[in-house]
Amino acid sequence: MGWMAWTLPSAIFFSTIGCMLVGMTIWELRSPSISRRGFIPLETSRGDRLFISLLSSAFIHLAFVGFTDFSLLVPLTIAIIWLLIVMKWG
Amino acid sequence: MLKPYTNKAWFLVLPVFLLVAFSAIIPLMTVVNYSIQDIFDINTRYFVGTEWYREILNDQRLIDSLVRQFLFSGAVLAIEIPLGIAVALMMPTRGIGSVASLIVLAVPLLVPLNVVGTIWQIFARADIGLFGWALNSLGVDYNYAANPVDAWFTVLLMDVWHWTSLVALLCYSGLRAIPDAYYQAARIDRASRWAVFRYIQLPKLKSVLLIGVLLRFMDSFMIYTEPFVLTGGGPGNSTTFLSQTLTKMAIGQFDIGPAGAFSIIYFLVILLLSWLFYTLMTRNDAK
Numbered sequence: 593m594g595w596m597a598w599t600l601p602s603a604i605f606f607s608t609i610g611c612m613l614v615g616m617t618i619w620e621l622r623s624p625s626i627s628r629r630g631f632i633p634l635e636t637s638r639g640d641r642l643f644i645s646l647l648s649s650a651f652i653h654l655a656f657v658g659f660t661d662f663s664l665l666v667p668l669t670i671a672i673i674w675l676l677i678v679m680k681w682g
Numbered sequence: 683m684l685k686p687y688t689n690k691a692w693f694l695v696l697p698v699f700l701l702v703a704f705s706a707i708i709p710l711m712t713v714v715n716y717s718i719q720d721i722f723d724i725n726t727r728y729f730v731g732t733e734w735y736r737e738i739l740n741d742q743r744l745i746d747s748l749v750r751q752f753l754f755s756g757a758v759l760a761i762e763i764p765l766g767i768a769v770a771l772m773m774p775t776r777g778i779g780s781v782a783s784l785i786v787l788a789v790p791l792l793v794p795l796n797v798v799g800t801i802w803q804i805f806a807r808a809d810i811g812l813f814g815w816a817l818n819s820l821g822v823d824y825n826y827a828a829n830p831v832d833a834w835f836t837v838l839l840m841d842v843w844h845w846t847s848l849v850a851l852l853c854y855s856g857l858r859a860i861p862d863a864y865y866q867a868a869r870i871d872r873a874s875r876w877a878v879f880r881y882i883q884l885p886k887l888k889s890v891l892l893i894g895v896l897l898r899f900m901d902s903f904m905i906y907t908e909p910f911v912l913t914g915g916g917p918g919n920s921t922t923f924l925s926q927t928l929t930k931m932a933i934g935q936f937d938i939g940p941a942g943a944f945s946i947i948y949f950l951v952i953l954l955l956s957w958l959f960y961t962l963m964t965r966n967d968a969k
Binding site for chain 1: 690708711712714715716718719721724727729731732735736739740947950953954957961965
């Protein structure tokens with residue numbers, strides 16, 4: 593694994609994503625999700641909403657890193673709140 | 683009888699997932715690791731956090747080539763998709779003509795990318811190329827090596843020459859799959875040619891057009907070889923697209939960290955746009 597040049601932050605990042613995917617798989621097996629329409633103008637399943645919130649979280653982070661000098665905790669907090677909103681009402 | 687719904691069949695996808703993990707996910711994770719470090723060699727690397735991202739997002743070179751890339755992909759889609767549909771509509775449907783036109787259309791797709799670049803590099807030259815020389819003889823001042831507008835025109839023309847066939851072949855197969863009953867019904871209703879196209883052919887072409895738009899978008903957004911061989915990104919930087927800027931940074935200057943950050947941003951943009959195209963084009967199917 594040495595060639596992959598791991599660092600602690602990136603390991604935590606990928607572990608979190610991995611845990612999310614495993615968690616979603618178990619959740620889906622226990623109770624399969626039903627597609628529905630929330631405030632996003634699309635019919636989405638649980639996995640769709642996770643994808644949408646993760647992708648938008650990436651762009652939220654890029655916007656904060658590129659155009660402001662705020663600490664990374666600010667976009668991270670916004671992204672987590674955004675993820676919860678999308679998963680619940682998206 | 684309704685069968686019980688189960689998601690367990692998804693586990694059969696695991697072998698493919700492992701293959702994709704090996705060829706795409708692990709390399710992508712490595713690029714993420716590179717993008718947050720300053721790497722000198724395998725043992726000398728320093729964690730720099732988001733510094734490369736900050737630098738890249740404020741790099742005028744990257745922003746310029748991103749704008750150029752959007753212009754190029756937009757132009758490619760705006761020309762090739764309607765042109766491909768038009769060609770498919772005009773192709774003969776039976777007899778030797780259809781076979782001949784299929785072969786002719788397939789030829790550009792068989793030419794390797796760097797050969798396409800070389801063909802056009804010579805073909806469009808103002809001094810010895812047939813195309814460039816003919817234009818200049820007609821009194822048009824054309825030189826793709828010196829004039830950015832001419833360079834853009836040549837790169838676009840080359841891409842249209844190379845890839846319109848793909849859209850045309852996809853549309854042709856889509857058109858052949860429409861049952862004759864639809865056309866008979868249209869004749870009974872005395873539908874105009876435009877109405878047949880708008881209400882029968884275009885809706886039936888939707889699935890192949892989705893593939894066509896996605897393929898052409900992703901391919902044109904990642905274009906590297908052809909403009910690199912044809913213009914080398916010039917004159918100046920006028921035809922330097924994203925992948926060429928990235929290659930210059932990663933291999934030319936060996937700036938692995940910034941190049942990693944650049945790759946991740948590039949990947950996210952492609953992911954977002956492909957998802958948007960796919961969602962917008964399949965949105966009404968689910969209803």
